[in-house]
Structure formats: structure tokens, C-alpha cells
Amino acid sequence: MIAFLTCALFLCGLQKSAHCQNGLCSGSRCFALFQSTANFHAAQESCSNVSGTLLPPTSVDEEVGSVLKRAASGTFWLGGQKAPHCSSVSVTLGGKLEFQSSPCVTQLSGFVCTYAVEEPCNDVTTEAGAAATYTAPMDIALNHTFPQGTIALAGKSGARYPDSKHLCFGRTWLRAPWNCEVLRGGCEHACNVTSGSCACPPGQHLLANLITCVTSRQNGSCPAGYEPAREGGCVHADACALHEPCTGEGEECVNTRDGFECTCTDGWVEEDGVCVDMRVCEKCEHMMCVKFKGVYACACREGYRVSTRDPARCDLHCEQQDCLAECLHKHHCFCPEGYIQDMRRNNTPYCTDINxxxxxxxxxxxxxxxxxxxxxxxxxxxxxxxxxxxxxxxxxxxxxxxxxxxxRPAAIPPYVKTGSVLGITVFVLLALGSVFCLVKHLSNRCGSLQVSSIKRPRVDIFYLQQVSTETYKKLSWDKSELQRL
Missing domain, CATH: 2.10.25 (Laminin)
Known part of the structure; x- marks a missing residue:
């Protein structure tokens, strides 16, 4: 349901941004011609924004040709690309079609989008004597095919106001008022998000169709389901406030023409007679929601996985060493977390795992x-x-x-006890003290040495030289004299 409502909002936005000149829904497809100047890539993006694609040239059949021939002359983009040229079709005066190959960067008159028709609706059921008129998204013509988003007004011929209003979704027609976020719930004036019902300006009240506002009668009785207002006119009889009948989880009471009705609040849907919380689905990035053990959770498209940081977001995911990068255009590519972009042959951007x-x-x-x-x-x-x-x-x-x-600090081996540690410490201190005393003693001795004690060894060295007998005697005498002195 949430996915469809979001899609419907996209269709509304497209009606404001691009004018659909012609289109047709038939069989299992719809296509639309947009007369909005664009190059090939801009046309592709416009179609993609509403879950569509550019119509392939091979799909231009008699039905498509009849629509194009009713359009003003011009050249329009079709699907198909052989860079730097892309496929297009030219409509000349007289309704002649010519297929062309134009440079992709050229600004053409418009483009043709195609959409697959999924879960279409059958004719809406009307009361006896009433008929329905249908309006498809973007005002596309309908040929017995009612795609999701189609609006149906049911009413009697010549009546001023419709009996009911319906919206096609999932092969089912939802009666107005539906979710206020989509097309104002189908209300003529305003939609009350809290109650899920249509609201009227002061001095007006809703008709029995629950969508149309009319001027209130100042006198007389009020229609069924209404009560006189203090300031005059008629307002809804607040049966919900009188009875408070809806007590289930996720339920709320809505005043109706016949009294009240218990419905599910915004973000809750009815399943098997009870309201189930689907508010998480409103935030899903890829608009995909799955039910597991009675609880809804976001899901992601192929190539993505639910983010570990935010259960409503989707992250790129790769289950191998290398994966193709996801690119918006040639120079703007993305890789999953933990991967780095790498250019391979043919300038193809890849994502490679980071070790x-x-x-x-x-x-x-x-x-x-x-x-x-x-x-x-x-x-x-x-x-x-x-x-x-x-x-x-x-x-x-x-x-x-x-x-x-x-x-952690270095651990002391378990066999080293406290006493051992103390003994080792005392031993180290004593050893350091002994070394200090030895150094001090040697320093004092060196300070008291005389010059003579330094010179004597030089004389002794001299007598080690080879000499004659006379010389030896002389040197011996000199040595005795020196000793005597």
C-alpha cells in the first residue's frame, strides 16, 4: 500500500513537471507522449522517475502510431542507444512517421514513455441506473484497461454530484476518502489526516457521497448522519465521541453516514480482521517491505542490503572480490562500503574489495x-x-x-614471591653502593701520584735498548746515581 501511494505521488508530480499531450492504456501496457524539450539522457531520467522507460522503436505499432499522428509535428526520443547516437521518431505534417538516429545530446521536441500495467482493475461496480467515468494518470486515454492510479466517478446520468469516487489499486477500487496523502484523499475541499475523512469550510457540510461540500441549511432538519451546528448549519454527528467503540490496537473511529466505522490509523493496515503496524514501511528507502513473524521490516532491491546503521536505509552490497560500480553517469560512480573504485579494461568502473x-x-x-x-x-x-x-x-x-x-603491564612470574622481590632489591642497592665506594677510592689515589713516579718508568724503558759493555757500565753507574739521589 505504501509503495503504491508513493508511486501515485510521483504521477502527480509528473503532471506538474511535464505535459502529456497524448497517451493510451491498452492490454498490458500504457504509453504517453510528452512534449517537453530534452536530450536523450534527460528523457530517460524523466521516464524512470515514474517507473517507466523510453518506448523501444520495435514497440511502435498501429496504436502508438495513431497517437503520434494526432500530435503536433516534431521529433521525439525513443528507447535505444548506440553512442553517440540514439533512437528517435519524427512526426511530419500529414502524420507521416520516420525513424531516425539523432545525436544523444540533441534537444528534441519530447519523448515517449511506456509503463507496464500491473494488477489493473476491472470496471467499477455501480448502483442501478448509475454509470462510471474513468480518468487515468496523466489523462491517458483508456481502452478497457484501468491501471493503478485510475480515478473512477460513479453517478447517475445528469446528476449534479457523483454518488462515489474510487481509486484503482491492486485490482481493487478504493472508495474515497482514502489516504489523505494521495490526491487529498479524493476530497473536494480538504482531508482530515487525524480522522481520515473529508472536511468542509465553515458554512458547508458533506453530502452523503462523503467527498462533496455544499452550503449548509440554516433552518430545518439535517441529513442522516448530521446534527445541527451551534453556529447554524449541519455538521457530522460525532458517534465516535459518544460511544468510543474502537478499542483494538491501531484502530480509530470514523464517523460515517450511518453512524461510525472502526478503521486502522495511518501507518496500520487491516490483516485478518486486526490492524497491523506498517509505519516502518513508510520510511523504507527502496519502498519494499516484508513481513516476518508478524512484524514488518524494510527490504532492499537486488545488489543492496539493509543498512546496519539505519534499518530503513539500503547500502550497496557485493558478495565477491570485484563488482560493477553503480553509476549515475560516467564520472559519478558509487561503491559499497569497504570497496574502492577501480577502472578496468574498456574504461569500465569496478569496485574492488579493500583488505x-x-x-x-x-x-x-x-x-x-x-x-x-x-x-x-x-x-x-x-x-x-x-x-x-x-x-x-x-x-x-x-x-x-x-x-x-x-x-596490560608486564606480569611477574608466579614463582617470584614478595620476599624474593625484596631480597633482589636490597642486593641491587648494596652492589650499587660498593661500586660507588670503589670509584671514589680510585679517584683519591690518582690525585696523590707524584711526577717522579711517572718519569721512572721512562728510564727503565731506556735500559732495555741494546748497548756495548762500556756503555752498559756507564749506564749502570748513572742508574745507581739516580737511585741514590
């Missing part, structure tokens, strides 16, 4: 790379903490706030 374990230290002990991410593990005897830290298993059990393994 986070090689970039920097991600884990205290062991880092294992995976596609788009990595994971940490610890050595035996340690427990993983906070995703990347490793804590000794004993500390992990006994401490509320474990200290990371890498930040």
Missing part, C-alpha cells in the same frame, strides 16, 4: 579480511572485547571493565 587488515592494525591479535569488511579474533586464552580488543579470559570473567591485552 583492511593490510592498511593498518585493526585488531589486537588476528585480523581476517572479508568482502567489504573484516573481523577480529584472539589467541588462545583471550576473549574478544569491543570488537577488536583481546582480554585475558580470567580478567574477562572477574572484571566488569576488562583492560585490553595490549595495555
Amino acid at each position: 583492511e587488515c593490510e592498511i593498518q592494525q585493526q585488531c589486537e591479535h588476528t585480523c581476517t579480511n572479508s568482502f567489504g569488511s573484516f573481523w577480529c579474533s584472539c589467541d588462545k586464552g583471550y576473549t574478544l572485547f569491543d570488537g577488536y580488543k583481546c582480554v585475558h579470559s580470567d580478567l574477562a570473567v572477574t572484571r566488569q571493565s576488562p583492560t585490553p591485552a595490549g595495555a
